[in-house]
Amino acid sequence: MDNISVVYATKTQHSKKLAEAIGKEFDVEAKNITKHPHPKAAGLLFLVGGIYAGKSNPVLLSYAEKLDASITGKVVLVTSSASVTHRNQRNLRALLVGKGIDVVDEITCPGGLLFIKFSHPNKIDIQSVAEAAKNISRKVATSAAGHDV
Numbered sequence: 001m002d003n004i005s006v007v008y009a010t011k012t013q014h015s016k017k018l019a020e021a022i023g024k025e026f027d028v029e030a031k032n033i034t035k036h037p038h039p040k041a042a043g044l045l046f047l048v049g050g051i052y053a054g055k056s057n058p059v060l061l062s063y064a065e066k067l068d069a070s071i072t073g074k075v076v077l078v079t080s081s082a083s084v085t086h087r088n089q090r091n092l093r094a095l096l097v098g099k100g101i102d103v104v105d106e107i108t109c110p111g112g113l114l115f116i117k118f119s120h121p122n123k124i125d126i127q128s129v130a131e132a133a134k135n136i137s138r139k140v141a142t143s144a145a146g147h148d149v
């Protein structure tokens with residue numbers, strides 16, 4: 001699939017690792033939102049971030065505020081967090097859906113906080129996230145071509 005973008009916000013570099021692994025799958029540079037704050041047109045956009053106090057990273061939320069359905073096609077959320085129950089980026093998803101942006105999927109993985117899930121995301125987590133991203137892009141491309149999977 002063409003026109004794939006991967007952007008991330010991070011406080012402890014977990015999302016950077018995940019975003020870079022996803023970028024590698026598609027041969028695109030994973031962009032840090034802090035350095036690249038202005039959204040560009042994308043057919044499929046991976047938004048990568050962690051959970052803080054039960055919510056999405058505020059930097060990722062501010063970036064999502066700037067997205068527009070006219071230049072952003074489909075979005076995949078990629079979330080790492082210490083708690084399984086808080087892993088969904090509900091507020092980010094709601095913001096995007098409110099803008100008419102199609103959130104096609106969410107990839108989740110453990111992200112350590114002090115002694116909780118300390119060594120995550122590990123190599124295996126990162127690899128599974130990258131594989132999940134590739135599978136989702138295939139599904140999106142197939143359904144865009146008119147074949148449901």
Ligand SMILES: Cc1cc2nc3c(=O)[nH]c(=O)nc-3n(C[C@H](O)[C@H](O)[C@H](O)COP(=O)(O)O)c2cc1C
Nearest residue numbers: 010011012013014015050051053054081082083111
């Ligand atoms: C100050 C702080 C607060 C956090 N709050 C939560 C939380 O409320 N729920 C949760 O599941 N994980 C929480 N985490 C864990 C992070 O979501 C997790 O480590 C994530 O992988 C961090 O991603 P990042 O390094 O890309 O920002 C917190 C981590 C820190 C450092």
